[in-house]
Amino acid sequence: MHLLERQKQLDELNRCFREASAASGKLVLVAGEAGFGKSSLVERFTSEHRGEARTLWGACDGLSTPRALAPVHEIAAQTSALNGRDTRDDESRDWLFRLLLEELTRPEHVWVVVLEDLHWADAATLDFLRFIGRRIQRTRAVFVATYRDDELSADHPVRLTLGELTGHHIVRMRLAPLSLAAVEVLARDSGRDAALLHQVTGGNPFFVREVLASRGELVPETVRDAVVARLARCLPATRELAELVAISPGRTETWLVESLLGPRPTALDEAGTRGLLEVQTDSIAFRHELTRLAVLGTIQPERARALHGHVLRTLVEHRADLARLVHHATFAEQAAAVLEYAPLAAKEAARLGAHREAAAHLGAALRYGSSLATALRAELLEQHAQESSLANQTRAAITSATDALASWQEVGNVAAQSRVLGLLSQEYRNVGDKRAADQCVADAISLLEVLPRSANLAMAYGWRSLLAVHRGWDREALEFGQRALELAREVGDPAAESHALCHIGGALLGTGDRAGYESLARSLALALEHKMEDHAARAYRTLLFYASLIHDFARAQRAFNEGVEYCEERGIFSHSAYIRAYYTTCELDRGEWTEAARMATELLRSSEYASVQQRVTIMATLALVRIRRGDPGADELLDQAFALAIPTSELNRIGRVAAALAEQAWYQGKPADVVHATAVGLAHVRGHTAPWINGELLFWQSRAQPVGPIAGDVAEPYRLMLSGDWRAAADAWERMGMPYEQALALAEGSEAALREALSILDRLGAGPLGAIVRRRLRELGARGIPRGPNEVTRANPSGLTAKELEVLHLLAQGCTTAQLARRLHRSPKTVDHHVCSLLEKLDVHSRMEAVAVAFARGIITRGTAPGRQTNRNQC
Helix, strand or coil, X not given: CCCCCCHHXXXXXXXXXXXXXXXXXXEEEEECCCCCCHHHHHHHHHHHCCCCCEEEEEECCCCCCCCCCHHHHHHHHCCCCCCXXXXXXXXXXXXXXXXXXXXXXXXXXXXXXXXXXXXXXXXXXXXXXXXXXXXXXXXXXXXXXXXXXXXXXXXXXHHHXXXXXXXXXXXXXXXXXXXXXXXXXXXXXXXXXXXXXXXXXXXXXXXHHHHHHCCCCCCCCCHHHHHHXXXXXXXXXXXXXXXXXXXXXCCEEHHHHHHHHCCCHHHHHHHHHCCCEEECCCEEXXXXXXXXXXXXXXXXXXXXXXXXXXXXXXXXXXXXXXXXXXXXXXXXXXXXXXXXXXXXXXXXXXXXXXXXXXXXXXXXXXXXXXXXXXXXXXXXXXXXXXXXXXXXXXXXXXXXXXXXXXXXXXXXXXXXXXXXXXXXXXXXHHCXXXXXXXXXXXXXXXXXXXXXXXXXXXXXHHHHHHHHHHCCCHHHHHHHHHHHHHHHHHHCCHHHHHHHHHHHHHHHHHCCCCCHHHHHHHHHHHHHHCCCHHHHHHHHHHHHHHHHHCCXXXXXXXXXXXXXXXHHHCCCHHHHHHHHHHHHHHHHHCCCHHHHHHHHXXXXXXXXXXXXXXXXXXXXXXXXXXXXXXXXXXXXHHHHHHHHHHHHCCHHHHHHHHHHHHHHXXXXXXXXHHHHHHHHHHHHHCCCCCHHHHHHHHHHHHCCCCCCCCCCCCCHHHHHHHCCCHHHHHHHHHHHCCHXXXXXXXXXXXXXXXXXXXXXXXXXXXXXXXXXXXXXXXXXXXXXXXXXXXXXXXXXXXXXXXXXXXXHHHHHCCCCHHHHHHHHCCCHHHHHHHHHHHHHHHCCCCHHHHHHHHHHHCCCCCCCCCCXXXXXXXX
């Protein structure tokens, strides 16, 4: 089949193949709406290299809850590396990921790996894509992943995953609709009106071919009409076959069809001839998912339920995949089957790190949970809460945990109550409900202290220590942490011991005592040794938080790299979310403002980062970038962050936002606001040992009023600044690798120091402080002061043209190429040129990344585009 208007993409894929042949592998992300020819493009590419490469195929399925790692198992089964080993038998998926990576690095082959329909991927498969994407350059493989970008919301997990994959080894391409000229070629011998056909189909290649395959002179209004018309002309046996295949996403095994319908060679021939089904020796599938959905939409509900029931019974007899059983049981509305298979499917998904899917399976079971005995329902609810928590679905975790607690109270299971109370305390903390978090921990301790000493009590003491750590209650944190540690060792529970050591380490580091690193290292080692994934993830997260708090960037970067890899390879999104959020502060402090803003913007767009602690951290980082660059959009962020931080009573959150508010007020020339903001922050710090946040707040307070004697718990660089020793302070900040703070100190010095500060600030793009330094130089009578970037360049640091800026604003509103063309009165090809140009100037690979970077840099804000009144409804 001839592919129209896809040669550019084929050329790019062939370039990637040549580089992979030279041991420089590539991950190619192919995006396009349904029917745009993603599969056809990849099939053409693989056919051109059939004699030169080994090809592996895998496809995500559209089950109601996807099978965990199904496409990865499918790919692995096509390799020789497994030696007959069942990839589902091992307790860990890590060996499978590394086995496939080793296979792709073997020098005797060039590989083409295809992963289709990524928009349906389960969490574990997305982890595999992250794993491969970060290592693909070391392989001899072209790894092609296709997905429908129009079906991905701004907070879809696939968008987050793709946003994390960056570098020259990541290649992105998006397929566009066919032009009118291409449709004219396809319709040349049909007698159809090509212009009308192009208008009705929007240039969608699949729609065009479906309409051309339908009889009649008129163009059907929808593709569904075309498919249904073709199906209506088939034999009854063929229609029955099509219905059976339609209720199962993906491919349907031939044995399953024959078990339910018997041999139907005539029906198979007709379905293949008419282009409805693709018939292979062992399986049958629709040629396109849109065709399957069109046929599925014609089946009456009662008929569909009956078909699902028949399929379910046959699959049970053949011991089929649990996720498939849950899918058909759900649509057959068979409660007993859902209650039997959904918890088992959840257990398997959780084992593979697909915690979102595990939570979804348990949610399916809970829809029928009212028929269960109270203890069984409580167990299901607790499992759902745990999996929702690991998937960072905080609200769902709270709802299920609350119901589980009530059920466990009804049956009188104290140990279970304490477990759930511990979980609830952390989830309430995540949403900023201090009172509820405190109450849950207090209730757990009071329940357990009257019973024999146990690991559950040690865990409860650990939760109490954690709450105290984050509120700066150092003595209480260490007291309950030590209680937890002693009890954990007394009863011989490594999980409780790791938990206690983690919070002891955090409490020590929070006061500036680096002995805390030793406790955290022991906590992590215990967790890794005993394969306690949640505890290991917590240790990485705590290590990063405190390393960033005391500006130990080398250790923070190691914790980030190792922690993100560990968590995301296991689907522990609750902890990886925190790790990513905390690392934005490191990028900010190291002067990597563009990267900090990019990360923060992408995280804010994702519902993965829903906890209060995460959002406060991210908002403060992004606001500080904007404040220091003089970009708009900081006010709203700081107002939201402050409103979220105050109810938590956590001094590091409140102190950080208060310091940012004070910094902003100082640049705005509002000393009274500086005093107010620092007073709020210092009120929460008072009585606690928090040298870094205390020092930062005192420094900004000193910009508006005298601060009096310097307290003992002030970090050394701030102590030097407060005492007026700007040179020693600047040297200290330089040794730590914090250029903005170095420039702040130099700004208090001599003309030479001011010039040094200006050089740093211009490099950072720190407009407001740069303006202050220039004014001070002029006041000293200095000559030859560098002018720095002008206002136009600073407002548009990427050098975009007016038209590119307009395109960027419309992209931020979600406009497609066709919509952009209509709005700008330009051809789609011209619009594509503008888009390609702005992607290059912003140094990004996708429209989504372009919008994220534009917001981060303040190039666009929440307002409308310049020069033209916008209307969101038009996009």
